[in-house]
Amino acid sequence: xxxxxxxxxxxxxxxxxxxxGLILLPHRQMGALGQHTDxxxxxxxxxxxxxxxxxxxxHYRSLGCVYCHTQQVRPEGYGSDIERGxxxxxTVSRDYIQDKTVMLGTMRTGPDLTxxxxxxxxxxxxxxxxxxxxITSPGSIMPPHGxxxxxxxxxxxxxxxxxxxxxxxxxxxxxxxxxxxRRAEQLVAYLRSLKSSGDLPEAPVKxxxxx
Amino acid sequence: MIKQSQTLRxxxxxxxxxxxxxxxxxxxxxxxxxxxxRVPVLFFFLSGLAWLLAGTVLALVAxxxxxxxxxxAGWEWLTFANVRTAHxxxxxxxxxxxxxxxxxxxxxxRLCRIPLVAPGLxxxxxxxxxxxxxxGVGGILIGDSTAIEWLEMPRYATxxxxxxxxxxxxxxIVTFRLRAERHLYVSQWYLLAAVLWFPWLxxxxxxxxxxxxxxxxxxxxxxxxxxxxxxxxxxxxxGLASIYYxxxxxxxxxxxxxxxxxxxxxxxxxxxxxxxxHHLVGGPLxxxxxxxxxxxxxxxxxxxxxxxxxxxxxxxxxxGKLKHSPTLRFMVFGAVSYTxxxxxxxxxxxxxxxxxxxxxxxxxxxxxxxxxxxxxxVMFGAMYYILPRITQREWPSNSLISLHFWGVALGIVLYxxxxxxxxxxxxxxxxxxxVRFLDVVQFTxxxxxxxxxxxxxxxxxxxxxxxxxxxxxxxxxxxxxxxxVRILTxxxxxxxxxxxx
Numbered sequence: 189x190x191x192x193x194x195x196x197x198x199x200x201x202x203x204x205x206x207x208x209g210l211i212l213l214p215h216r217q218m219g220a221l222g223q224h225t226d227x228x229x230x231x232x233x234x235x236x237x238x239x240x241x242x243x244x245x246x247h248y249r250s251l252g253c254v255y256c257h258t259q260q261v262r263p264e265g266y267g268s269d270i271e272r273g274x275x276x277x278x279t280v281s282r283d284y285i286q287d288k289t290v291m292l293g294t295m296r297t298g299p300d301l302t303x304x305x306x307x308x309x310x311x312x313x314x315x316x317x318x319x320x321x322x323i324t325s326p327g328s329i330m331p332p333h334g335x336x337x338x339x340x341x342x343x344x345x346x347x348x349x350x351x352x353x354x355x356x357x358x359x360x361x362x363x364x365x366x367x368x369x370r371r372a373e374q375l376v377a378y379l380r381s382l383k384s385s386g387d388l389p390e391a392p393v394k395x396x397x398x399x
Numbered sequence: 400m401i402k403q404s405q406t407l408r409x410x411x412x413x414x415x416x417x418x419x420x421x422x423x424x425x426x427x428x429x430x431x432x433x434x435x436x437r438v439p440v441l442f443f444f445l446s447g448l449a450w451l452l453a454g455t456v457l458a459l460v461a462x463x464x465x466x467x468x469x470x471x472a473g474w475e476w477l478t479f480a481n482v483r484t485a486h487x488x489x490x491x492x493x494x495x496x497x498x499x500x501x502x503x504x505x506x507x508x509r510l511c512r513i514p515l516v517a518p519g520l521x522x523x524x525x526x527x528x529x530x531x532x533x534x535g536v537g538g539i540l541i542g543d544s545t546a547i548e549w550l551e552m553p554r555y556a557t558x559x560x561x562x563x564x565x566x567x568x569x570x571x572i573v574t575f576r577l578r579a580e581r582h583l584y585v586s587q588w589y590l591l592a593a594v595l596w597f598p599w600l601x602x603x604x605x606x607x608x609x610x611x612x613x614x615x616x617x618x619x620x621x622x623x624x625x626x627x628x629x630x631x632x633x634x635x636x637x638g639l640a641s642i643y644y645x646x647x648x649x650x651x652x653x654x655x656x657x658x659x660x661x662x663x664x665x666x667x668x669x670x671x672x673x674x675x676x677h678h679l680v681g682g683p684l685x686x687x688x689x690x691x692x693x694x695x696x697x698x699x700x701x702x703x704x705x706x707x708x709x710x711x712x713x714x715x716x717x718x719g720k721l722k723h724s725p726t727l728r729f730m731v732f733g734a735v736s737y738t739x740x741x742x743x744x745x746x747x748x749x750x751x752x753x754x755x756x757x758x759x760x761x762x763x764x765x766x767x768x769x770x771x772x773x774x775x776x777v778m779f780g781a782m783y784y785i786l787p788r789i790t791q792r793e794w795p796s797n798s799l800i801s802l803h804f805w806g807v808a809l810g811i812v813l814y815x816x817x818x819x820x821x822x823x824x825x826x827x828x829x830x831x832x833x834v835r836f837l838d839v840v841q842f843t844x845x846x847x848x849x850x851x852x853x854x855x856x857x858x859x860x861x862x863x864x865x866x867x868x869x870x871x872x873x874x875x876x877x878x879x880x881x882x883x884v885r886i887l888t889x890x891x892x893x894x895x896x897x898x899x900x
Contacts (some may be wrong), residue, residue: 195583203632203668205673206672208657209673210624210673214620214684215613218685219613220614249545250543250546255479259682271832281616282613284615287615294548294762295759296829297840321468329840330474334472
């Protein structure tokens with residue numbers, strides 16, 4: 189095999205096969221996938237995210253949440269995703285068409301977040317969890333995200349309405365309060381928007397379980 | 400092709416052939432080639448090692464953070480996600496890729512039997528490249544990561560890297576075109592393939608993910624097509640090219656079989672690039688894509704077993720030389736790890752195994768078996784051979800070589816074996832909905848602490864190696880005391896290498 193041009197062409201040809209097969213063809217198959225309109229309820233799925241949640245998705249990316257949390261629910265009978273309550277159905281390609289960066293994730297150091305907005309709708313819970321995961325989930329190895337909060341002196345008007353309710357060792361020094369920054373608000377808006385359970389022809393939600 | 404395979408020429412590296420001249424003339428010619436590579440190859444090696452040290456520190460911090468989340472928790476730029484990602488990018492793009500380029504340059508010149516053309520250009524590419532990596536890793540630490548695995552460097556850093564890669568690819572092809580030795584050795588096929596494949600992979604990923612992002616889960620397909628191929632079509636060919644070159648060179652005998660090397664190369668080229676979707680088993684992509692990748696992953700048994708047989712039979716009867724040659728010791732460790740990593744990879748691609756191991760530390764262990772126990776070990780071995788030749792000095796310390804080898808060998812075994820087992824148990828627990836998620840987290844803690852210990856051993860090995868390299872460089876600037884360069888005395892190079900401490 190000392191003939192250079194043949195080697196050269198063979199090298200280019202072999203990679204071209206998977207470039208066509210795994211990049212171009214899937215792009216043709218799924219690249220133009222659109223929203224689905226339910227014929228009975230006229231509901232459109234997946235909906236476009238609100239602006240604040242879209243900002244939050246950028247923080248989710250920037251903070252690297254994807255390295256410990258997946259956003260994909262595996263099919264029933266494959267793993268325990270459904271049994272753990274991480275979703276009512278598996279996720280499919282159409283669930284992700286609104287995401288600027290698709291963050292499926294490959295590691296479950298923490299639980300799956302595909303439907304965290306449905307599983308945990310309480311914003312106050314999310315703030316306390318982000319501020320220090322030990323408050324809501326003792327034994328967690330998620331790092332505290334104190335930098336998403338401001339600790340400040342309580343003003344003349346008294347305690348702010350959005351101050352975190354913190355007790356015991358987690359409470360700030362007397363006379364001070366913990367307030368979420370804009371980033372924390374946007375991130376929590378994003379987390380609460382995470383719901384991939386629309387009824388789709390390719391991934392129906394079992395009717396008896398659907399709310 | 401058949402006629403050629405019957406000759407010894409096809410089984411020996413080009414620089415082991417006499418080239419028609421006298422033996423002493425041959426040695427002098429090789430010495431000239433080595434001298435022409437000195438500056439650019441040293442630049443790639445030294446900056447690569449600087450990134451290795453940075454990557455090691457980042458790895459230790461990330462490892463500690465995972466079992467002690469309060470560690471350095473106050474600094475936003477040092478979150479686990481940032482440090483872990485900065486670690487991956489420094490060791491992949493800073494360390495492994497730069498050492499790869501250094502080794503590629505030197506091997507290509509040696510095998511083509513021509514001195515390096517325009518070494519200044521290659522040095523400029525290296526400087527550019529290091530600026531790119533610095534900007535990219537800095538960007539990750541300040542929160543500009545793209546969160547696309549293996550492609551985290553922000554858009555403002557990557558064009559610099561792409562230009563450097565393109566320069567290196569063009570330069571390698573030019574060297575190849577100008578070759579004085581017309582016979583092609585198996586290592587050259589792999590090297591040529593690697594430098595042609597990588598810019599294509601990187602360019603496609605950059606355009607389709609960062610510049611003009613594709614929609615929905617096609618992103619995941621591009622992501623894993625790229626990320627798996629970085630390993631399979633960039634690092635693996637360079638690693639195999641090195642093993643194919645250094646084992647015959649050090650033990651002084653031709654490779655076992657020409658046919659097996661042809662089969663190994665083309666089956667790798669055909670199957671490896673279809674593997675990527677096995678990272679998405681169970682995910683929201685069409686089943687046909689995932690199935691195709693699983694089939695291709697199983698087909699990888701052909702190149703892996705072929706190469707393993709070829710290397711084993713080349714080494715057969717020469718294992719005693721492992722004691723004397725550090726190059727051989729690292730190479731053989733790497734070659735065995737390549738087989739193990741590939742078999743583990745094939746197994747993990749199967750749906751039934753992936754169901755357990757996919758989202759666990761088993762995958763992390765697998766990545767380190769491939770990138771470290773195979774690839775990095777091979778690169779260390781190559782540097783042990785190349786550095787004395789381009790600096791014309793012997794390695795200063797035997798003890799430091801031993802410390803390096805045993806530190807990293809024990810360290811990586813202590814990393815990969817427990818983490819593979821732990822990942823498997825972790826996956827089994829995760830798949831049992833009756834086990835609380837936080838109990839799974841708690842189960843991993845002692846194993847994660849063990850990993851930090853393994854990391855310390857690896858770090859000790861790295862420091863020993865860097866000290867030895869630094870010492871070698873100091874010697875380079877000292878005047879000659881005695882003729883230490885055995886390759887100029889006419890003594891066969893293969894023998895000299897085997898005797899090398």
